Amino acid sequence: xxxxxxxxPPETIAEERQKSRFYKIQFIGIAVILIMVFLASLxxxxxxxxxRNISVARAQLSEEEQKVVNLKSTQASLLLLxxxxxxxxxxxxxxxxxxxLYRLIDKLVPPxxxxxxxxxxxxxxxxxxxxxADSVSLDDLLDSLVSKDDKENKISxxxxxxxxxxxxxxxxxxFKIGLK
Amino acid sequence: MKKENIIKFYLKYRFYLFPAAVFLSxxxxxxxxxxxxxxxxxxxxKVAGDLTNKSKLLEAKVFALESYDKEDLSQKVGVALAVLPxxxxxxxxxxxxxxxxxxxxxxxxxxxxGNTSNKAGSASSYTVKLEMxxxxxLFQGLLxxxxxxxxxxxxxxxxxxxxxxxxxxxTSLEVDVLYSQLPKDFEKVDSPxxxxxxxxxxxxxxxxxxxxxxSKPEEIQQTPRGKSNPFE
Numbered sequence: 309x310x311x312x313x314x315x316x317p318p319e320t321i322a323e324e325r326q327k328s329r330f331y332k333i334q335f336i337g338i339a340v341i342l343i344m345v346f347l348a349s350l351x352x353x354x355x356x357x358x359x360r361n362i363s364v365a366r367a368q369l370s371e372e373e374q375k376v377v378n379l380k381s382t383q384a385s386l387l388l389l390x391x392x393x394x395x396x397x398x399x400x401x402x403x404x405x406x407x408x409l410y411r412l413i414d415k416l417v418p419p420x421x422x423x424x425x426x427x428x429x430x431x432x433x434x435x436x437x438x439x440x441a442d443s444v445s446l447d448d449l450l451d452s453l454v455s456k457d458d459k460e461n462k463i464s465x466x467x468x469x470x471x472x473x474x475x476x477x478x479x480x481x482x483f484k485i486g487l488k
Numbered sequence: 489m490k491k492e493n494i495i496k497f498y499l500k501y502r503f504y505l506f507p508a509a510v511f512l513s514x515x516x517x518x519x520x521x522x523x524x525x526x527x528x529x530x531x532x533x534k535v536a537g538d539l540t541n542k543s544k545l546l547e548a549k550v551f552a553l554e555s556y557d558k559e560d561l562s563q564k565v566g567v568a569l570a571v572l573p574x575x576x577x578x579x580x581x582x583x584x585x586x587x588x589x590x591x592x593x594x595x596x597x598x599x600x601x602g603n604t605s606n607k608a609g610s611a612s613s614y615t616v617k618l619e620m621x622x623x624x625x626l627f628q629g630l631l632x633x634x635x636x637x638x639x640x641x642x643x644x645x646x647x648x649x650x651x652x653x654x655x656x657x658x659t660s661l662e663v664d665v666l667y668s669q670l671p672k673d674f675e676k677v678d679s680p681x682x683x684x685x686x687x688x689x690x691x692x693x694x695x696x697x698x699x700x701x702x703s704k705p706e707e708i709q710q711t712p713r714g715k716s717n718p719f720e
Contacts, residue, residue, distance in 0.1 A: 330502060337510035344517040351525035358532045365539035372546035376677045379553040383681065385561045386553070390682035391671045392568035393691055395611050399640050399666060400571075400691070407631045407643040414628065426648040430662070 405432035409487055412462060416452045420445040432487035435469070440479040453485070464488040542678070549681050567695050572640050574670045576614055581665050584639055585618060592630035594622030594659075602662065611668040615644060617660065624650055624657045638699055640666040 314321070376383065403411070406428040413436065417423060422439040440446040453466050463485055470482045498505060582599060589596050602615030622630070627648070634643055644662035651657070684692075 330506075333503065333506060337506055340510055340514055341517075344514045344522070348517050348521040348525070351522055351529060354529055355525055355532070358529060358536065362532060362536050362539065365536055365543060369539050369543040369546065372543050372550060373677050375550045376546055376553070379550065380677075382553045382556055382558055382561060383679075385558075385565045386556065386684075387671060387679070387682060389561065389565050389568055389692070390684065390688070392565075392572050392668070393684075393688045395666075395668050396568065396572050396640060396695070397687070397691055398610065399642065401636070403635060404642045404644065404664075406646050407635060410631065410646055411628065423648075423650055425650065426646065428646040430644045 404430075405487060406430060408432075409434055409462070409485070413485070418445060418448045418452060421449050434485040434487075435482065436485065437480070437482040440481060442477075443479070446479050446481065449481075453483075462487055546678070552681055564692050564696070567699050568692065570638065570699060571695055572611065573667050576665070576667055581616065581639060581641075584637060585616060585634075585641075585663065588633045588637060589618065589620055589622075589630065592622070592633050593626040594620040594630055596620050611640075611666045613642070613664040613666045616663045616665055618663060619658070619660045621656060621658055624648075624655050627657060627659065634661075634663060636698075642666065 409428055409432055410426065413434065420441060424437045424439055427435045440449060453463065465486045466483055468481065468483045472480050474480060578601065586596055596618055598619040600617040602617050605612060605614065631643055634641055642664040644664050647660040649658045
């Protein structure tokens with residue numbers, strides 16, 4: 309059996325303990341500072357690397373921009389062509405309201421009716437005056453305008469402005485047709 | 489004496505002074521080195537990403553532009569500009585309208601220019617008022633011709649007075665002639681490149697076809713006229 313006896317004075321023991329505690333604190337402190345220095349250098353190194361990448365990307369971009377500048381006449385032609393085609397597409401092959409209404413009325417008016425005058429404004433409102441030989445033809449004309457299926461639902465209203473019978477027995481009619 | 493005092497003071501308060509020094513130096517490093525550089529790194533990462541994306545987009549644009557045939561494209565542009573020019577071009581329009589009227593069997597008795605700066609959707613227009621005489625039967629043909637002309641025109645108002653005895657009519661037509669200013673952002677390097685769709689290709693093909701049938705001159709037969717040898 310071993311017996312160990314510490315013969316050091318208690319002040320020395322306390323001092324030793326304080327020393328070892330301080331060494332630990334020193335170790336941790338130095339480690340923290342080293343870590344901070346490492347992080348600072350790491351970010352610096354990454355930044356240098358990144359700047360290099362950015363300058364490469366910038367060089368590549370300016371090269372591509374130069375290529376596009378060299379092809380700017382093709383680009384201008386393409387943009388112009390697309391612009392024109394978009395506008396042309398809106399108008400080409402689309403009949404105006406007035407000509408569509410004229411075609412419709414030309415189809416609807418029976419051959420026995422003699423049209424004296426037609427007036428169609430830009431908005432699609434039409435005034436028509438006609439000479440009709442007899443009441444049957446007059447019926448046909450009004451019937452075709454009001455109830456015919458092939459008017460393609462374009463006529464919204466037909467209002468008779470004047471209706472009279474001349475000495476020759478013919479009817480003179482004038483009416484206004486509105487488009488939807 | 490002073491040095492000894494400082495050492496004594498340090499030894500006495502070293503448990504507080506050393507950690508405080510470590511803390512302050514770490515704080516200094518964080519505030520003046522690590523934080524700003526990290527922020528810069530993040531921002532630069534974004535910049536690098538943007539540059540790469542832009543570069544890729546331009547690369548694709550260059551590839552697309554190189555795939556177009558320049559001559560073919562300029563021919564198409566020429567046709568499209570003939571249909572919808574940037575200028576009002578009054579003289580050509582008057583000539584064209586007269587030609588179409590004559591081809592449809594109508595004779596123009598008077599021409600007048602109306603409102604010269606209407607806005608018609610995405611295009612502009614001006615009005616040409618035509619007074620004509622012709623046959624009633626041919627009037628629909630005239631309307632068709634005007635609306636499918638080699639220059640974009642729309643029929644506005646129509647006035648017709650017919651003469652019962654001769655089947656002829658006196659007509660007054662307002663024709664809207666369309667034109668459109670050139671787009672302004674031609675030269676921008678990073679402006680997006682439009683793609684010509686199938687509909688666009690079909691439309692331009694029909695315009696080219698229309699323009700060639702209109703502009704194709706009639707073949708003149710080269711037949712010998714007079715004596716083959718005038719000295720005989």
